[in-house]
Amino acid sequence: AQKITQTQPGMFVQEKEAVTLDCTYDTSDPSYGLFWYKQPSSGEMIFLIYQGSYDQQNATEGRYSLNFQKARKSANLVISASQLGDSAMYFCAMRESSSNTGKLIFGQGTTLQVKP
């Protein structure tokens, strides 16, 4: 079974608008971490935001926020005020406490295109 599901292969957003990228996860581990990464066409993986399963508040990092709904097992990424440079592939990932600290399970990714 898929542990990380990103149901949107591609998304479009108008520049300066907000966009939500969906991510659902599946784990029986009570302790886990959720990550979002951005991958531009150059191929590098850029860390955006992290949410721990026991964190009381939703994580925020500048224009990025993570809408963490634990009961629904969802961890959607919200990008506010989209910029042309936000056009990239976005990956949601999870690390379970039972795994080593470097093992992330990645979703299939969502391609975001920001329109001028």
Place this chain on the structure above:
Amino acid sequence: SAVISQKPSRDICQRGTSLTIQCQVDSQVTMMFWYRQQPGQSLTLIATANQGSEATYESGFVIDKFPISRPNLTFSTLTVSNMSPEDSSIYLCSANRGRGELFFGEGSRLTVL
């Protein structure tokens, strides 16, 4: 916060040859990790590289195909041996920082003809 650099950034190789990818972190880290991203796919962990011990490989990856070195706390290499076109991928080195966020190098884009 640490920075990871990889080289080569890209290469085109002939079938049957081997290529070694280098990864340098600008601060000491206990573990380094190597990931593969096949074209149009997500990332998959190949192995965990610990200084002073053998690398730990994930299911589906073997040392003969992907030998790894970890001579010190800031450096690691991954060799892709006896390459075939199926090995064409982006190979990414990574390490932990802070609260455990995994951060990555720029990746090495490998094309095998």
